[in-house]
Amino acid sequence: MAASNTQPPAIELRGISKAFGPVQANKDISISVRPGSIHGIIGENGAGKSTLMSILYGFYKADKGEVWINGTKTDIPDSQAAIASGIGMVFQHFKLVENFTVLENIVLGAEDGGLLRPSLAKARGELEHLAKEYELNVDPDAVTENLSVGHQQRVEILKALYRQAQILILDEPTGVLTPSEADQLFRILDRLRSEGKTIVLITHKLREIMEYTDTVSVMRRGEMTATVKTAETNPEHLAELMVGRKVLLRVDKTPAQPGKPILEVEKLRVVDGNGVERVKGIDLTVRAGEIVGIAGVAGNGQSELLEVLGGMRPGEGTVRLNGKELPLTGSGSDGRARRAVHIAHVPEDRHREALIMNFSAWENAVFGYHHDARWTSGPFIKNAAILEEAHQMMGRFDVRPPNPRLAAKSFSGGNQQKIVLAREIERNPDLLMIGQPTRGVDIGAIEFIHQQIVALRDQGKAILLVSVELEEILSLADRVAVMFDGHIMGERDAAATDERELGLLMAGVTGEDAA
């Protein structure tokens, strides 16, 4: 906010407040973004980042406060008004018509007149121009659903630019990208910045903030806790601003001491309900006392692998636990049978699988284990005993608020995950499978969850970890297997590899190709 700067800020928010019922999502927020810069907004889930940007894009109306664009006070009642003032938004979940071509998607909603052909022709010319100017190359006639995720995202950016956007807001843009796709995205953003565009980057990844932004604003519980020049801060400081206390970003662990094989997978194949082969014959071993991480871009068969091992879907091949073969189809292959052989499973989708959101925490504390003799007598369930156990469990795992009668949905993402982890870890399993352990989990809870996983490993348990966050895999796992298109592309020692090598494997490039 240098006073000497003659140019007015591209975006200036003054005292924005927004409440949803009793929840104050934004409290008196003021920021100012210099034109031609990349401004990061970082904060935990529920900190109010998305609400703030939705106000800027006209989805919500602020209760209080003013929006100034390029030095003029601007009223943004809807997204049309936002586009008219030069704001473009790239959502986390793309808003594209899948069976339209790139060109059709770009024109959609911005057609001139009643006939389509002139609009398309105009767009084609414009697109060529944009592609040249910003190195945003996409085949205009390709059908959108056939494009890679990275290219679909480019279409979203092109859509905004075609509508003359001077300000581009990107909401968690790298969540679905491979590392190399993410690199390309940031090259594009860099180029856009040098052409004078203003970019607002919403993310929870500290690394992206540190590497690519000029200034960064930190949000916590609806308030803007700080706005700093990126060059004058560091990740630890930002994390502290986000959480409100000191956070350990590195996972503190000793080298693994693998013992005997616990889980052995041979030639495992999984065909989904649509007849598509998702896992194409993989071999994998997880030993006692080690964490094996499965890296890969979402949708390359990792989810299906966990689901078969967790008894949630049938598969073919051989799976042994402690040397004993597990059935992969039929009645002996359900989740209950897996729990009986001491496999615990923290599934990827907390909301739809691991928890019943409308059930209270104590009811969720035995979900899947509700046949245990400890908690039943005959056909009846011992509610009081479960309630008591849940209360203690929540204390041990630092679930806040420690009230087992609250519905699961009223806990934050991190605390929900702690409830699930507590339930699964306290069964003392031989094998713990965890999908996306920290998805939607705040930084403060990530630290705790990682510690719990490492502690379980140190007790000599086998742990199979699936995560799309490479950083998490690299810091937590002892051994990394990379999945691409249903195959395991390679296994690496976590200490002897890096993001670049894994990134190539994740894109399906094996060592021989890369060399």
Add this chain to the structure above:
Amino acid sequence: MRTLPHWADVVLIPLISLLLAGLLSALVVLAIGENPWAAFKLMVEGSLMRSAGWGYTLYYATNFIFTGLAVAIAFHARLFNIGGEGQAIVAGLGVALVCLYIPWPHWSIALVGATVAAGLFGALWAFIPAYLQAERGSHIVITTIMFNFIAAALLNYVLVNLLRPTGAMDPASGPFPDATNLPTFQAMFSTAETPLFRGAPANVTFFLALLACVLVWLLIWRTKLGYEIRSFGQSETAANYAGIHPKRTIVIAMLISGALAGLMSINTTMGEAERLVLNSVEGAGFIGIAVALMGRNHPFGVLLAALLFGFLYQGGAELALWTDIPRELIVVIQALVIMFTGALDNMVRMPLESLFAMMRRGNT
């Protein structure tokens, strides 16, 4: 985001809805030139002020408790069983068969036999839609509706061609043996000096209905099966994760639901008509949907809602008897109650939610 306290959800909303329905009904009564206050008084007097009135109210309520519980338990598994009507019709057939063809020594044993038969026949009628839903994905709403029609046609055929006594013109079975006749409230509670419940059809089945409320409550909130049914109803994907079998859960929940709907036929067939007649269910299967909705799928709520609808039924009959308010209009009033308590739930809920949110902000 939950903004309403629990008590407001289960008590305040139904009460306000009821009040609104009452107001609108009063306007309707006013519009046809009758005095709504007098009409209301007549309804209360006819259904709640005399023991005979209570005898009718409780008789209707018994039916609604069973069908309400049936809808409620299915709904906990997120299954919308609107086939209570057909399940009760077929169960009536079961009751008739065991009453007519088994020589029972005493009504109490006959009641046990009839309970088993009604439950089995009702469950059987629910089994086919349940199986189709579980195995083939045929929507339970569609199939149970169709099975209502099949049941009605089946009953018609059986009564006319098989059970009708030779020479009788009436499509009904012959009377059940005396040993199967259930004690009415009149027989149970009257003394020589003070006759009570005179002529009213309420009978011992009402206590069976109360027992069913307790058992359903136990089942839903105190057993593994209830836990699995509720889990499945809340999230099928989570149930799959926990190793709860979707197909099995669907079938079991529907069997219990069908059995409960079936039990109402004991009240109408064995308790009241003492023979099997064509129209004994009379829409109680559908009223059960409103009862479950208003009772928030909780057995105690179902009991209260069933009593309310029993009152509406009996009060409505009184109105038709003593005033110029036509029978159709009474159905309109009942429909208004259903609409306000069931379908228009959000109309009351939303303003109430913002009211509570405002109060809370005012406090802090």
